[in-house]
Each structure stands twice: as structure tokens, then as C-alpha cells.
Amino acid sequence: MNIEQNKHPAAAQAMACGTVVEPGLFRIEQRELPVIAPEGWALVDIAAAGICGTDYHIFEGKHPFLNYPRVIGHELSGRIARSTGNWAEGELVVVNPYLSCNHCRACRRGKPNCCSSIEVLGVHRDGGLCARIAVPEENLYPATGLSEIQAAMVEFLAIGAHAVRRATLSAEDRVLVTGAGPIGLGAALFARLSGAEVHLLDISQTRLAQAREKFGFTDTHLAGSDILSGPLADGFDVVFDATGNAKAIEAGFPLLAHGSRYVLVSVVKETISFSDPEFHKREAQIIGSRNATREDFETVMTAIREGRIDTGALCTLTLRLEDLPARFGELAEDREALIKAIVTL
Structure with a gap:
């Protein structure tokens, strides 16, 4: 280059x-x-x-x-x-x-x-x-x-804040954010501020270590591990994709719990495919999240001023x-x- x-x-x-x-x-x-x-x-x-x-x-x-x-x-x-x-x-x-x-x-x-x-x-x-x-x-x-x-830094954090608002999270939700880069971290931070239980998934041990050490996220998972086991066997109520990778987006569908939402934050050029019977069995929702609005910018600025970010x-x-x-x-x-x-x- x-x-x-x-x-x-x-x-x-x-x-x-x-x-x-x-x-x-x-x-x-x-x-x-x-x-x-x-x-x-x-x-x-x-x-x-x-x-x-x-x-x-x-x-x-x-x-x-x-x-x-x-x-x-x-x-x-x-x-x-x-x-x-x-x-x-x-x-x-x-x-x-x-x-x-x-x-x-x-x-x-x-x-x-x-x-x-x-x-x-x-x-x-x-x-x-x-x-x-x-x-x-x-x-x-x-x-x-x-x-x-x-x-x-307000704009990129507003992307995550908007995605969280689109997901209508509550404290009862178990959330998985796939992709622990800047956008994923923003979504995870605002999901945590909503009171939800937040997990992060990434292919990089380095990024997961940063999420733990710098931001206190204790529930981190390396891609390829058996995440749907034990208490997580039922899947996640909300999955946010922030990977920018088509294969990773497709791999997120099986992680959805029944009655769940899948929020696609990242944009890819490829066509995304998934199993329709599995999707309907879960009565899942796919939610696109694009950019942010003034409300999201204001949410981020308030959180920064109050020391919550x-x-x-x-x-x-x-x-x-x-x-x-x-x-x-x-x-x-x-x-x-x-x-x-x-x-x-």
C-alpha cells in the first residue's frame, strides 16, 4: 500500500x-x-x-x-x-x-x-x-x-447508544455483543448502563482482555468456544453484531434465544443468509441500526459529563x-x- x-x-x-x-x-x-x-x-x-x-x-x-x-x-x-x-x-x-x-x-x-x-x-x-x-x-x-x-468521540459512541435504544433493552435481558472493537464497546457500555447482563464475543484475546481490564466486562468469550452451555444454553435475548463480517453475522443466528432480537450494527457488502425454520421457531426479530440521532448524541454527552463513560x-x-x-x-x-x-x- x-x-x-x-x-x-x-x-x-x-x-x-x-x-x-x-x-x-x-x-x-x-x-x-x-x-x-x-x-x-x-x-x-x-x-x-x-x-x-x-x-x-x-x-x-x-x-x-x-x-x-x-x-x-x-x-x-x-x-x-x-x-x-x-x-x-x-x-x-x-x-x-x-x-x-x-x-x-x-x-x-x-x-x-x-x-x-x-x-x-x-x-x-x-x-x-x-x-x-x-x-x-x-x-x-x-x-x-x-x-x-x-x-x-461522541459520534462513534452514539452509534452504540442508538443500537441499544433500537433494541429496547431492559434489566431482564441477557445481551451478547459480537465484536469488541470501538462500536461494539460502545454498544456494550450503553447496554450495561441499561442494566442488562452483557457478554462480549470476539476472535481476539487482546480485545477481550482490554474489555475486561479497561472497562470491567467479566463475561467475555473467545469465538469458537462452546458459548451455549451451562447457564447460557438458552441463548441470548439480544445479540448485537459489530463485526463487519458476513460469516460472523450468520454465526450469530444460532446464539439467539427464543423470543429474541438480533441487532445488526455493522454494514457488509455480502448477502446474509440464515435458516428460516430456526428463525421462525424462535420468533426472533432482525433490527437494522444505522447511524444515530440527536437523542443518541445527547445521551452520550450526558453520560460523559456524568463520568459514566x-x-x-x-x-x-x-x-x-x-x-x-x-x-x-x-x-x-x-x-x-x-x-x-x-x-x-
Whole structure:
């Protein structure tokens, strides 16, 4: 894979942008610095950006909804560049990167996270791994009481919080989260806050050890073990898949208890198949969980402010944008011990 940095000097009113030019090629390019925002939008000077599985998948050519080249970055915090009627210059904000049309049936029914014409920053349009972006004001939330680094972690945690809300958990539920990466950990943390009994399943002993040591999850299982034995023989009331792997998703169906829910958080290109008789016998539900809403962002920010989410344990490392070209390939290839890398600008 080719990792390189554009050496051309920055022109006046230009900014550096972290761009995946094509699969396997990440570099810093110069783009024009936005100085005027459309009506109803605001200019945001990016403070920090999380690198997530979506960004790695874009780099690896595995994302199903993307055209190249693309400025990546959708886990964003920033400061208002110019005051508006709603925002003061310098105010710290969390960016909701899901730009909805506000007109389709989903939007009209209060589900902008699955808008039929949705554009996600860093996926469908250029993202925020750059000095400044323009964002609809309705997609900005005040990050009161949060640091710039914490504010950049709200979005990925909101994915897990949304999945948990979709599952309508209760304290009586026995939950299995498959995939102990950042999204899976987020789902597990908010499932635990709901009072449910939470188990984690992963192919990596390293990730399971982190879940135990950093976050106190005692019920962890290595993939391939006989998980349906003893007190777990009846299966799980709710299974969350956060693996991004089609085979792992299919392997989750037999783990469902009768009367259970299967929440698919990860996205894969492949077709998923399962045994219909077994599925109907269980009267199970399949629930897709996509993105997050303002309610989920607010849930996460409240949990961070109240100290119920340890953001320090989630942030594995921080680095500056200019250092990323030399590190991106390494981060993409070895993510086993990496929870969250945050790029500061």
C-alpha cells in the first residue's frame, strides 16, 4: 500500500485535507479554505477527528457507498469559526455528520439517520479531516463540559447508544455483543448502563482482555468456544453484531434465544443468509441500526459529563494531521489493540 504526503506548498486561503485518493493511497492534499457558509449552515474549525473502521474500510476499498477521491473524517469536534444567530465564535461543538434531506418519508417520521437521500460526511461527501468545514447548523450540538478530544468521540459512541435504544433493552435481558472493537464497546457500555447482563464475543484475546481490564466486562468469550452451555444454553435475548463480517453475522443466528432480537450494527457488502425454520421457531426479530440521532448524541454527552463513560480508556492515541500519512497504513493493518485514534488539527 502506498502512503505519501503531498509536498506542494499551501496556497493562500488553502487548507490541508486528509484524503484517500484511491484504495491504498492516503495523502494530505491542499483544498480551498471555506470562507462563506450557505444560509442555515455554519463554518466550523475542526479541533479533533476520530479515525474509525469506516475510514479504514475506505482506505482498504471495502466500503459499499463511496466514490474516490474522498476527504475522510466524520467523528468530529470543532469551534465555530464565525458567529451566527445561534452560535458564538469559538464555541465548541460536536458535529453530527449525517446530512439528511428533511423531506423524505423517513425524515418526516423523525428518522433522519436513515434518510433516503442521506449524505454522510467523509463517505458520500468530503469529510472533516481538514482545517474547516461548512455544516448545517441543525447538525451541530453544544459540547458544554467536554474537551475537544471527548467531543470527537461522541459520534462513534452514539452509534452504540442508538443500537441499544433500537433494541429496547431492559434489566431482564441477557445481551451478547459480537465484536469488541470501538462500536461494539460502545454498544456494550450503553447496554450495561441499561442494566442488562452483557457478554462480549470476539476472535481476539487482546480485545477481550482490554474489555475486561479497561472497562470491567467479566463475561467475555473467545469465538469458537462452546458459548451455549451451562447457564447460557438458552441463548441470548439480544445479540448485537459489530463485526463487519458476513460469516460472523450468520454465526450469530444460532446464539439467539427464543423470543429474541438480533441487532445488526455493522454494514457488509455480502448477502446474509440464515435458516428460516430456526428463525421462525424462535420468533426472533432482525433490527437494522444505522447511524444515530440527536437523542443518541445527547445521551452520550450526558453520560460523559456524568463520568459514566471513561473516554480516557477509549482513546488509545492522539496524533497530528501532518503525522498521519506516515502512520495510516500501520493503523489500518494492526487494529487489534487500537480502540480509538484521534487526530488533532
